[in-house]
Amino acid sequence: MAFTPAKETYSGKVYPVTIGMGNGASTVGGESVLPFHSFEGAAPNRPLIAFEIQDVPPADWPESVKKPYEGVSDDPVKWATFCQNELKAKAIALRLVGTHPDRENRSPEDAAKTVKDVLAAVNVPLIILGSNHAEKDSPVLVAASEAAKDKNCVIGKAQEANYKTIAAAAMANNHKIIAMSELDINLSKQLNILITQMGFEKERLITDPMCSALGYGLEYTYSVMERIRLAALTQNDATMQPPMLGDIGMYVWKVKETQAPEADLPHWGSLEERGIAWEAVTATALLVAGAELLIMRHPKAVEEVQKTIEELI
Amino acid sequence: MLIIGEKLSIIAKRVREAMMKKDKTPIQEIATRQWKEGSGVIDANIGPAEDGGEDLMQWMVTTIQEVVPLPVCLDTTNGKAIEAGLKVHNNKWGRPLINSTSNDPERFPILELGAKYKAQVIGLTVGKGGLPADAEERCAIAAEIMGRAMEYGVPLEDLYLDPLVLQIATSQDHARHVIKAIGMFQEMNDPPMKTVVGLSNISNGCPKHVRPILNKYYFLMLMNAGLTSAIADAHEMAEAMNEKKLFDDVLAGKKIDDAKKLDEIKKTLDIIMGNTLYAHSYLEM
Numbered sequence: 001m002a003f004t005p006a007k008e009t010y011s012g013k014v015y016p017v018t019i020g021m022g023n024g025a026s027t028v029g030g031e032s033v034l035p036f037h038s039f040e041g042a043a044p045n046r047p048l049i050a051f052e053i054q055d056v057p058p059a060d061w062p063e064s065v066k067k068p069y070e071g072v073s074d075d076p077v078k079w080a081t082f083c084q085n086e087l088k089a090k091a092i093a094l095r096l097v098g099t100h101p102d103r104e105n106r107s108p109e110d111a112a113k114t115v116k117d118v119l120a121a122v123n124v125p126l127i128i129l130g131s132n133h134a135e136k137d138s139p140v141l142v143a144a145s146e147a148a149k150d151k152n153c154v155i156g157k158a159q160e161a162n163y164k165t166i167a168a169a170a171m172a173n174n175h176k177i178i179a180m181s182e183l184d185i186n187l188s189k190q191l192n193i194l195i196t197q198m199g200f201e202k203e204r205l206i207t208d209p210m211c212s213a214l215g216y217g218l219e220y221t222y223s224v225m226e227r228i229r230l231a232a233l234t235q236n237d238a239t240m241q242p243p244m245l246g247d248i249g250m251y252v253w254k255v256k257e258t259q260a261p262e263a264d265l266p267h268w269g270s271l272e273e274r275g276i277a278w279e280a281v282t283a284t285a286l287l288v289a290g291a292e293l294l295i296m297r298h299p300k301a302v303e304e305v306q307k308t309i310e311e312l313i
Numbered sequence: 314m315l316i317i318g319e320k321l322s323i324i325a326k327r328v329r330e331a332m333m334k335k336d337k338t339p340i341q342e343i344a345t346r347q348w349k350e351g352s353g354v355i356d357a358n359i360g361p362a363e364d365g366g367e368d369l370m371q372w373m374v375t376t377i378q379e380v381v382p383l384p385v386c387l388d389t390t391n392g393k394a395i396e397a398g399l400k401v402h403n404n405k406w407g408r409p410l411i412n413s414t415s416n417d418p419e420r421f422p423i424l425e426l427g428a429k430y431k432a433q434v435i436g437l438t439v440g441k442g443g444l445p446a447d448a449e450e451r452c453a454i455a456a457e458i459m460g461r462a463m464e465y466g467v468p469l470e471d472l473y474l475d476p477l478v479l480q481i482a483t484s485q486d487h488a489r490h491v492i493k494a495i496g497m498f499q500e501m502n503d504p505p506m507k508t509v510v511g512l513s514n515i516s517n518g519c520p521k522h523v524r525p526i527l528n529k530y531y532f533l534m535l536m537n538a539g540l541t542s543a544i545a546d547a548h549e550m551a552e553a554m555n556e557k558k559l560f561d562d563v564l565a566g567k568k569i570d571d572a573k574k575l576d577e578i579k580k581t582l583d584i585i586m587g588n589t590l591y592a593h594s595y596l597e598m
Contacts, residue, residue, distance in 0.1 A: 185590065186483065186485070186591050189590050190592040190594060197597070239590075239598065
């Protein structure tokens, strides 16, 4: 007797969200099945990986992930162009970390200029991220939204403390936004409700339930993502149907396993390989949990995850 | 249904201040109101009460019973304070209730007090190992507590099993685990075990206007599952009882005229039963 795989049917569907312009645009989401369950139904779009770049040189990144960007990471335009042209990035995530008051404290005007310059240099979709300082992100992301007007970027991250300003700016300038809550599925749903109650279309949202690295709470992110996806598909919960973001790189490249030198911990093996594996494994886990959009740092880790996607799809 | 009037808790600012100043007026006002609105027992929650707990509990018991002809539920983790309260409790108005023992060995001496003073005891189904995961774990712990109660000489008729209501805003699945546990607890003895819940914890952390709605309909769900008693606001529970017929009609799929009520009940039921993910604005969706 031939084997017939059991098939689930789902009542809901993840919204397809298109970002970027023209032939560089990409769509994420749109599936009506659990991740990689294409044998059960439609999964029209592959997960999208964005390369992370910054508005200031990555002084705080570990050596092994700084190295691939040597000679370009001192300038966001060069860095973005390198990702697009050399690394074949399908999306770029520009983190305006230099605007943080405890860092370079760059002004919203500086940030806007960086955004304009990067946008002029690349063709792929741009994700524009603040410095995760809720207060400062408001003026920075408003200025960035205006600078990127009508370029269909993703603006983030809107949090409980600042979503009104950021969502309003994204709405006025035709962007998508990332709504982030801190590892709490109920607050994640609540934030999506609050943003849509402002008149922001739910089909323009991307949910970030907050990422974490392997060994540092990944299982929390995993289960929140999994629950969100199940609510979207099995309960047809419209507030939980935006695609999800895994902001991998910034969490992975600060943990001990991606930084501790081989000299100190020889039994942990090659530092470079270890870091790449750490990022790739974290990313793969979150893809399986339901993330459709990833932000990553190391080109080799991205390559590995792309391979996995091709195998699983 | 026995309502254990819940408003006398050290967590409430007005009550805490009255306790500190030994000001009888607010305590007696609240106790009287809970009694008039249908409470059969008055809960006196003095918290951990590490300093002066014995005096405070005696003062609470006598203050309440001066004006209200009801027994008191002695609610503290301080065993000495409980014993002090039991000593002055006026059993003419009914036997006192102790809140609570559990499957944590540190809480076993509470059962000794229950036996010694012929008090009724609440058995909270938690152990040392953290929170129970589901209804079945709650039952396993309940069985341990029942065995322990018999060993210490507390008759099972005097034991109230408490499945531990958790906040729906953060532990949504537990709302239905608790309903299931209430059903299962009753099967654990003949005559059925008595049950109790700390009701308002279900809506702890929820917006103010949502709290009474969740409290009321959760109470009615538990009541349908066979709940014997609840530590709750008597006023809110009286309102719940007024809506019981309406609620049962909605449960039975009958049409009701009040569209707003229908919407509230349906959405709240979906949250309680886990059909919809909880969010603070769930009523607006």
